[in-house]
Amino acid sequence: MSAETDTAAGQQAASPDQAAMPIDVISDVVCPWCYIGKRRLEKALASLPDIPVALRWQPYQLDATIPPQGKDRQHYLMDKFGSQARIDALHEQIAAAGLQEGIPFAFERIRTSPNTLDCHRLLLWSRADGLQSEMAERLFRLYFLEGADLSDPQTLVSAAADVGMMSDLVAELLPTDSDRNKITAAVEQAHRIGVTGVPAFIIDERFIVMGAEKPETLAAAIKHAYETKAG
Template sequence: MSATDPLAIDVVSDVVCPWCFLGRRRLEQAIEMVPEVPVVVRWRPYLLDPNVPEEGMDRAAYMKAKFPDPAQIRAIHERLQELGRSVGIDYRFDAIEVAPNTLNAHRVIRWALVEGMQDAVVERLFKLYFEEGADLSRAETLVDAARDAGMNAEVVARLLEGDADLDAVREEIAVAQRLGVTGVPCFIFDNRYAVMGAQEAETLAAAIRRTADERLSPDAAAETD
């Protein structure tokens, strides 16, 4: 890989993970902090809960099963809402009625990479779910998100009717698990470093700088390890 190539940031993420939405916005801030480093962001799939049925399930019941104490759920939501406001996210957890299976959403995200619209699709899916309470298990929702991001909605609708790239998405998820990814978001910088969790923008910016510096001077970087 040439030192002049954009620095690749692979983000292992699920669009029903509120911390991933927060991490996306913080990554956006981090990239703005290091304008001298060209980057390319690629979104990689992860299923926060692979046991959710294809049609989704009632979110209130789902959350109650995971967190029997309502006070715990409230505390988590309030903390996320506070953090979200700092990066322009309006988490509206009360508006979410369905906990979806996101396998099809990840297929759309995969197709968006080819079109150069992946980040726009990911952002739209996050906003639909966390700010508008949309059901991401519905094909119509995914098609609308693709259209909003600039993709060809008719093509996306037709692909969703079949099982194009289902195996490829499942394999990507399996690869992430084999690499030791057990939680998301996970940011992988140039296949050199992995940063787990929705870290502060400054932490992500520092990882970008370090990776860029080591690419330019690998011998010097090795001496500091």
């Protein structure tokens, strides 16, 4: 596991007679607000040390039409937002919010806008090793801080090694169609339940919080879910 990742990522261990409450985090690794939302969720959980939770990272694609090899980032943003002035304003707003959460966004380093389907496959595979939060953190850092090309399979293989996964197995699986349908189905399910933007947090499969809300808001929702939990 990489030393730079969050060891527990806000997850509290449950005692044998105290089942962990699930929190599904619906996000995309190229969404800056999802990275900010991760930090805010971690702060919320740190304020609730007696509530055991299990984070489950669920996929969402902000743009599934991007080709597998990705698109030039500058051209992509110009097509999407129409002007450099608007792009700069958005980046400035996000950068300010990021600094409050300890995230020094480096948008100028990003050269490629990737299709994130393979990133979500990697996140899915990391669940078996209990490394989903570590993998999410690594992918966010690679993209937003290091400007790495997440459309490059070698970037994902290296990310797997960084967090302690079997990177040789990841290298074998990435060129195949393994779990592609699972990711697409999960994204479609998110749309069906009304998720139109990310991050979204589904707490105990009962309550949903949309957006990168403040830690206090997330903590209140988590506490309410725990206190009203059946059984």
